[in-house]
């Protein structure tokens with residue numbers, strides 16, 4: 001079973017192959033009682049961009065970028081290291097960074113990160 005790690009929380013989950021990064025993120029967020037994504041999500045329609053994550057390791061372990069996803073990421077100015085969590089499916093071990101950890105940043109006194117890359 002592949003695993004995915006969410007930074008900066010250092011939460012590692014074993015997930016069934018094909019699980020979306022978003023579904024895994026929801027599970028991880030519950031473990032720390034946090035909101036990983038700011039704003040409403042568009043349920044994978046590539047309209048909101050609120051589910052963007054940075055892939056730190058294992059980009060090849062995720063499903064390929066779709067054309068619609070690429071158009072959104074380009075519109076956001078997000079480079080090749082970024083994916084939409086709603087679209088990326090986990091097929092192997094990967095590590096992603098949540099770009100704007102809400103409570104984590106507040107709790108640790110860190111400056112809030114950018115809402116979008």
Ligand code: FES
Nearest residue numbers: 042048049051086
């Ligand atoms: S949920 Fe809107 S782009 Fe992923």
